[in-house]
Amino acid sequence: MKIAIIGAGNLGKSIAKGLIVNNAFTTLYLTKRNTEAIKSYEEYSKVTVTSDNQEAVKNSDILIFAVQPQQLERILEEIKDLLTDKHVLISTITGFKIDRIEAIVGKDQFIIRAMPNTAIAVGKSMTCMCSNEKGEKRIAIAEAIFNRLGTSIIIKENKMQAATVICASGIAFWMRLIRATTQGAVQLGFDAKDAQQLAMNTCLGAASLLVESGKHPEEEIDKVTTPKGCTIEGLNEMEHNGLSSSLIKGLQASFKKINNISEQ
Numbered sequence: 184m185k186i187a188i189i190g191a192g193n194l195g196k197s198i199a200k201g202l203i204v205n206n207a208f209t210t211l212y213l214t215k216r217n218t219e220a221i222k223s224y225e226e227y228s229k230v231t232v233t234s235d236n237q238e239a240v241k242n243s244d245i246l247i248f249a250v251q252p253q254q255l256e257r258i259l260e261e262i263k264d265l266l267t268d269k270h271v272l273i274s275t276i277t278g279f280k281i282d283r284i285e286a287i288v289g290k291d292q293f294i295i296r297a298m299p300n301t302a303i304a305v306g307k308s309m310t311c312m313c314s315n316e317k318g319e320k321r322i323a324i325a326e327a328i329f330n331r332l333g334t335s336i337i338i339k340e341n342k343m344q345a346a347t348v349i350c351a352s353g354i355a356f357w358m359r360l361i362r363a364t365t366q367g368a369v370q371l372g373f374d375a376k377d378a379q380q381l382a383m384n385t386c387l388g389a390a391s392l393l394v395e396s397g398k399h400p401e402e403e404i405d406k407v408t409t410p411k412g413c414t415i416e417g418l419n420e421m422e423h424n425g426l427s428s429s430l431i432k433g434l435q436a437s438f439k440k441i442n443n444i445s446e447q
């Protein structure tokens with residue numbers, strides 16, 4: 184696949200890393216206006232770094248847009264006359280609806296909206312996707328890319344904002360939970376390095392149990408909570424202090440904010 188990432192910033196570079204590590208492209212163009220920070224990617228075979236979006240579009244089939252929302256319109260205007268039937272447009276832009284993209288490039292383009300997260304850099308992104316009507320014919324291509332770099336699901340466009348909160352912002356939320364566990368482990372006597380090992384690998388184990396068994400979390404909790412034991416003591420104390428409630432309220436606050444941003 185001939186892929187271009189238009190806007191190789193935080194997310195764009197994470198996608199590039201995932202593609203490079205997984206050898207998931209034929210050629211890869213990375214663009215940004217100031218290319219200094221991404222020059223090192225040219226060390227990889229078949230990777231081209233440029234500030235010329237038009238060159239990237241002409242030489243690629245899959246166009247992944249990863250710029251800030253206010254930058255997308257201008258870029259679409261810049262490249263729209265170069266689009267042909269070979270192109271699939273994948274936008275990762277938060278809150279930028281498909282009809283706004285269609286208004287610039289036309290309905291007759293294969294348009295996909297995707298919301299990956301930064302774990303794409305290590306091939307573990309949870310990516311949610313939707314498409315315009317024409318894009319349905321090529322969404323399998325996007326699925327193939329994002330499944331190489333993690334797991335993907337197709338959702339309705341009206342769920343993209345919620346998916347952004349749970350999956351994209353979710354990386355930050357889970358990081359904070361891991362950090363809090365690390366702080367607790369230090370207080371219980373582990374040095375910082377060991378504490379982080381314990382916290383992150385236990386988190387990975389918990390998620391893997393559910394992913395691999397398809398079970399409900401409470402079923403796994405039942406296996407760990409010895410009656411009158413230390414686990415239920417700790418768990419109930421956390422809940423008295425609002426663990427679940429605090430998480431849910433945070434997700435709601437994030438969702439409210441994302442809806443406000445996209446209305447602006």
Ligand SMILES: NC(=O)C1=CN([C@@H]2O[C@H](COP(=O)(O)OP(=O)(O)OC[C@H]3O[C@@H](n4cnc5c(N)ncnc54)[C@H](OP(=O)(O)O)[C@@H]3O)[C@@H](O)[C@H]2O)C=CC1
Nearest residue numbers: 190191192193194214215216217249250251252276277351
């Ligand atoms: N960070 C995340 O976890 C996630 C982010 N997103 C979404 O992805 C998008 C990008 O986010 P993020 O990576 O954090 O943002 P960044 O600001 O880190 O990256 C955007 C990049 O676009 C480049 N850029 C700006 N204008 C142009 C242009 N005309 N042509 C080519 N490149 C350009 C910028 O570089 P320069 O100024 O040098 O041109 C910059 O490196 C956002 O819309 C965000 O909502 C989605 C999911 C997760």
Ligand SMILES: O=C(O)[C@@H]1CCC=N1
Nearest residue numbers: 277347348351352441
């Ligand atoms: O924080 C934000 O608004 C963006 C959207 C998801 C990740 N970063």
